[in-house]
């Protein structure tokens with residue numbers, strides 16, 4: 001809507017997990033390398049955690065877009081109420097396994113022979129379970145059983161578990177000790193630091209074809225940081241609202257006061273006072 005006013009080819013602050021927009025902040029770059037290495041080297045179990053809106057899904061998509069061609073990927077996203085057999089069904093559907101299967105054992109047998117066939121064809125298979133904090137302990141334990149699928153020398157299935165910090169708490173449960181011990185590589189996405197705000201905003205604006213300095217006036221970055229505490233989704237959400245407000249008033253570059261005003265309005269609308277700002281509240 002406001003794109004042409006700011007010389008943008010497309011919206012710079014859409015909330016989609018589009019990997020084209022991913023800025024390699026320190027934590028995102030480390031996470032990328034860890035996951036990429038873990039998948040390509042067939043490390044088995046990998047874990048990616050981070051707060052709400054930290055960039056987990058976007059990072060996963062960026063990794064999956066870069067892995068070698070000889071990789072099959074199964075991305076299971078909607079884990080909300082999936083337990084046991086449901087999860088198996090979701091995984092089987094993603095990998096293109098044909099049923100019907102009468103029991104979990106049938107699924108495992110079919111999965112095992114599918115994975116062996118792929119291995120012989122030189123193909124690595126990756127299963128990504130996003131939002132894994134939704135899985136209950138029993139289902140997580142079943143995911144561990146999938147990680148037992150291996151030959152004498154290789155893991156047949158690389159499993160990437162992603163989720164909010166509650167996932168770490170779940171994995172700390174003594175019942176999941178065996179799973180915990182199998183995690184070969186893990187990374188926690190931290191919020192961005194204050195000095196990363198301008199690069200983040202500039203990168204997204206640049207991908208959309210524009211220039212940071214022509215859109216935001218000096219000092220705006222510190223307001224973005226105070227509002228978001230470095231949570232990427234909250235930064236993008238505020239930026240989008242600010243751009244819209246500036247467009248309707250036909251103001252560019254955008255002055256600090258305008259960013260402050262929007263940030264304050266948004267904090268109030270979310271029921272967060274300026275003192276409680278932080279990534280805890282997510283508007284999606």
Ligand SMILES: Nc1ncnc2c1ncn2[C@@H]1O[C@H](COP(=O)(O)OP(=O)(O)OP(=O)(O)O)[C@@H](O)[C@H]1O
Pocket residue numbers: 014015016017018021022023024025028050051052053054055056057058059164200204232233236282
């Ligand atoms: N490093 C980054 N560079 C550019 N954009 C980013 C970065 N990290 C996150 N974002 C953007 O922030 C928004 C939220 O990211 P994403 O949906 O990946 O977060 P999430 O951690 O999966 O959130 P949730 O906990 O709700 O699942 C997306 O629009 C994403 O593109």
Ligand SMILES: [Mg+2]
Pocket residue numbers: 056057058130
């Ligand atoms: Mg996500």
